Amino acid sequence: MSNVIQLLPDSVANQIAAGEVIQRPASVIKELMENAIDAGATEVQVITKDAGKSLIQVIDNGCGMAETDARMAFERHATSKIREASDLFALQTMGFRGEALASIAAIAQVELKTRRAEDDLGVQINIAASQVESQEPIQCAVGSQFIIKNLFYNVPARRRFLKKTSTELRHIINEFQRVALANPLIALSLYHNDVPMFTLPAGNNKQRVVNMNGKQMGNNLVPINTDTVMIKISGFIGKPESAKKTMGDQFFFVNNRFMKHPYLHRAIMDAYDNILQPETIPAYFIFLEVDPQIIDVNIHPTKTEIKFEDERAIWQILNAAIRESLGKFNVMPSIDFDTTDQIQIPVSGQEMAMTEPTVEINPFYNPFEEENKQSGASYSGGGTTTFQSKGSTQNWENLYADNNSNDQANYSNGPESQERSFEQAQHEPVQQTILSSANTEETNNNSRFFQLKNRYILTSVKSGLMMIDQKRAHERIVFEGFIRTLQSGASLSQKSLFPEELSFGPEEMGMVSELNTDLMTLGLELEKSGDDTFKVLSTPAGLENVSAAQLIDGILTDFRDGEVDLQKEVTEQVATSMAQRAAIPYGKALSGLEMSELFDQLFACQVPNFSPTGKTIISIMDIEEMQKRF
Secondary structure, three states: OOOOOOOOOHHHHHHHHHHHHOOOHHHHHHHHHHHHHHOOOOEEEEEEEHHHOOEEEEEEOOOOOOHHHHHHOOOOOOOOOOOOHHHHHHOOOOOOOOOHHHHHHHOOEEEEEEEOOOOOOEEEEEEEOOEEEEEEEEOOOOEEEEEEEOOOOOOHHHHHOOOOHHHHHHHHHHHHHHHHHHOOOOEEEEEEOOEEEEEEOOOOHHHHHHHHHOHHHHOOEEEEEEEOOOOEEEEEEEOHHHOEOOOOOEEEEEOOEEEOOHHHHHHHHHHOOOOOOOOOEOOEEEEEEOOHHHEEOOOOOOOOOOEEOOHHHHHHHHHHHHHHHHHHOOOOOOOOOOOOOOOOOOOOOOOOOOOOOOOOOOOOOOOOOHHHHHHOOOOOOOOOOOOOOOOOHHHHHHHHHHHOHHHHHHHHOOHHHHHHHHHHHHHHHHHHHHOOOOOHHHHHHOOOEEEEOOOEEEEEEOOEEEEEEHHHHHHHHHHHHHHHHHHHOOOOEEEEEEEEEEEOOHHHHHHHHHHHHHHHHOOOEEEEOOOOEEEEEEEEOOOOOOOHHHHHHHHHHHHHHOOOOOOOOHHHHHHHHHHHHHOOOOOOOOOHHHHHHHHHHHOOOOOOOEOOOOOEOEEEEEHHHHHHHO
């Protein structure tokens, strides 16, 4: 029997490594930008076409490479940063394993032009599928220029699994932002299809955050700064009122390396406890500086997961630092009693005699009645009334009579009527507590509906008790209304008398431009008025209680994090998102007429049992189950 174990060819091994390191065009940009920064570049330019599927070009003004180094850089595990195993625990640079360029060259056509400052000529190398096609001297600028063409051209299965251009572009923007935030002293720019998306000058951390996310972000930042023996924490956190429904502006950096760390994310959320809107997440840009020997950055191929030696202690320090910043800048609510001009009430001693005040007043005096103004306000012939006779039945009767003018005659007819009215006054508050709904007429007409905790609508049906989730029910009603609008081709919109102006970051501008046609079909008409602003010319009819800013922010949030579902049209996703934002919220009290109308509209829908996202709307507790409970 022949031997079955053999070594893989380098080209095959590099393609396997590419499956871990190069997942999509954004992965290529991340690796090349980090290499440029490690080379000492002060300016890095990224150019893409078709979201990196056709072309990725990264140009830097770093130190460049000699001819031999340029050739060796494409070999697997070739690195300038590691000499021995102990170097892994003292890393201060980004890339270090020497797999990135070898992996890229295995699945794309690569062209490299590079020159050092001390060399008269540079070198140009062309590689495709791990095979060197040419290597020759060339005249070029100091630094390096990588041109990556036709990514995954020799791995068609991987290329087919790439998402649509807009989705891949969002991943590129995310990777670009992570590198840019970690390196504010380096000028960075990103172009897509010859259109500039980011042009970030060198500056400090706050300038980089504002330049990247728009001017509105600068007004919502709270600085954080803590220095301990174990760790140094700096950066910015967002104000609670600027928190959004889902994640998008949350960044952790350790020694200028981006990382994902759910455990430390919980430390931040714990610090914001009780000051955030429900189901919202604040923005944060936090930079951690630690001794490289107490972290391990080599636990994941993309190096986005980092292991700390003592995560619990860092959790506590980070949580305390966030709380301190929120309190220092008066973000957290506090109870502060103002003692200015406060009346000083002396503390009584045993020697002080306590006497009850006997000021005579008339509680039924009405200054708006001319007769009372002239006569001095004697009420029902009883003269002035004092509160000294606290248990007086007649005083309570007069008080109740004043509040119920229709029954005043009953209270002035004698002892029997007084006893009856006093008994009625005793029991009436109890009845009002039990029937704490709107008016009596409406309750009688719609008594078959009852609202529980301002969240569920209860009603009796033939089989038992029906429970309806009011928010999900309204989502289904609004969603099907939007769908009918789309099918009929009619745009139901309401023009804005004073168009609202909304400001967006570069990533959001691209998303708004992409979705603008579908938004207009639904009645949300936007017009570009500047490099980063849109004017809201009209909003969908029937959504007057929802601001355009909240509606658009919710739609962009839905599209930011998840991939576009290929089984649904974009318009249907927009309709779903708009329905979720426009639906009546939990906690809103509904009248009997409103519950009845919601009930009727729900069962006029094609799919009344489920919300647009597939959640249950209706649940029925049958009679048998109720009998078992008793």
